[in-house]
Amino acid sequence: MPVWLPPSVRAYLAHTEDGTSIRALARRSGLHPSTILRQVRRTETLRDDPLADAALTRLGRILRQATASGPNTVSHTGEMLPMIASNDNEARLARDGMRALRALLEPETILVIADGVEDAVVVRNSGDGRPLRRAVVGRDVAEALALREFIAGNVTGRLARYAITAAGRAEARRLLAETESRRASSRGQAEDTDAAEDDDAYTPIGKPQGVRKRSAGAESPLHVLARRKRGDGDAWLSPDLVAAGMRFRENWEIARLGGGMSRDWGEIVAGRVSSGGGAQPNGRPTRRLEAEQALAAAIKALGPDLAETVLMGVCEEQGMEDIEG
Structure with missing residues (x-):
């Protein structure tokens, strides 16, 4: 089982899938049977949520397969991911x-x-x-x-x-x-x-490694600039520029899915972000490949210096004082 599973979910799966009694679970965990029963009932109510229900169903299916196949085959089942x-x-x-x-x-x-x-x-x-x-x-x-x-x-x-x-x-x-x-x-x-x-950190060329990130819950630099006004009352960033920045960030997030994108900052700033993923069986490019292509085109259009600033501010969400430092 995943290490992040809450004890209540572990108790629920052990009871519903393995058939372990409430009293046996209580003895094993050192808790009162009524506490285990509340945990099981609480987890059962999570099935009203489609995402939680799908997770519990998948975990239950894997447990049943593991029980049928024996403990030594758990990590080799095709569902074990x-x-x-x-x-x-x-x-x-x-x-x-x-x-x-x-x-x-x-x-x-x-x-x-x-x-x-x-x-x-x-x-x-x-x-x-x-x-x-x-x-x-x-x-x-x-x-x-x-x-x-x-x-x-x-x-x-x-x-x-x-x-x-x-x-x-x-x-x-x-x-x-x-x-x-x-x-x-x-x-x-x-x-x-x-x-x-x-x-997990991308280290920009020529930048110190001790770069400060924005605090939890603070707005991203892009959104802060979007709210600011110039001296003439115009927005610091036009809606089109904000939308372009969000598309850039979206392509960055999608391109990173699966962890196949280059982690070398020099490669990224140069626009070489391909993970090596290809097209779907029908010949159409995958969504991640499309994101990589769009990201590479945007980086090349910006040029190395501006691209690095955009990557640090929009994607890495670093403040201008850190980018300019």
């Missing part, structure tokens, strides 16, 4: 889950997913009726967030809309605090060892 098993998948779920939660901290932001679609999109109300995409994550990431009750929402037809919960806000801030702590530790070590910072 993407929300179960390997360390790589655990890391991806944690990384993408944090991206989604961080985006959901912003005001008027929701996660939207349609029935039968493999990607969930975090969108923000732009104020003019047009949604702005803040992040794109896999369905399995959204399922994990719903199962852990970090997001909650409702379904209208084929479309489900989710907002971050109090538990989700607490988790996002905890993860961001841990990330900042790791970065601070890495900066201290780098002074003596020249060690690289976090593997």
Whole structure:
């Protein structure tokens, strides 16, 4: 089972799929049977949510297959992904889950997913009726967030809309605090060892590794500039430029799905962002390939210097004081 599964979900699966009695689960965990029963009943109510229900169904199916095949075959079953098993998948779920939660901290932001679609999109109300995409994550990431009750929402037809919960806000801030702590530790070590910072961080050419990120819940630099006015009263950034920036960020997020995009900042600034993904069986390019092509074209049109600034400000969400430093 994934390490992130809450104890209540573990108890529910052990009871409903393995057939373990409530009293046996209580003895095993050191809790009162009534506590285990409440955990099981609470988890059962999560099935009213389509994402949580899908996650529980998948986990239950894998447990049944594991029981039928024996304990030594669990990690080899074809179903043992993407929300179960390997360390790589655990890391991806944690990384993408944090991206989604961080985006959901912003005001008027929701996660939207349609029935039968493999990607969930975090969108923000732009104020003019047009949604702005803040992040794109896999369905399995959204399922994990719903199962852990970090997001909650409702379904209208084929479309489900989710907002971050109090538990989700607490988790996002905890993860961001841990990330900042790791970065601070890495900066201290780098002074003596020249060690690289976090593997998830893209280190710009000629920039110090100790770059500060915006605080949890703060607006992105793009949105801050979009609200500012010039001396003549005109917007600092026109709606078209803001929309272009959000498309750039959207293509960046989609191109990064699967972790195949180059992590070399010099390669990215030069527009070489291809992950090597090809077309679908019908010959049409995949959505990720389209995003990579659009991102590469935009970077080349901007030129290396401006592209680096846009990547740091729009995608990495660093402030201008850090970009210019």
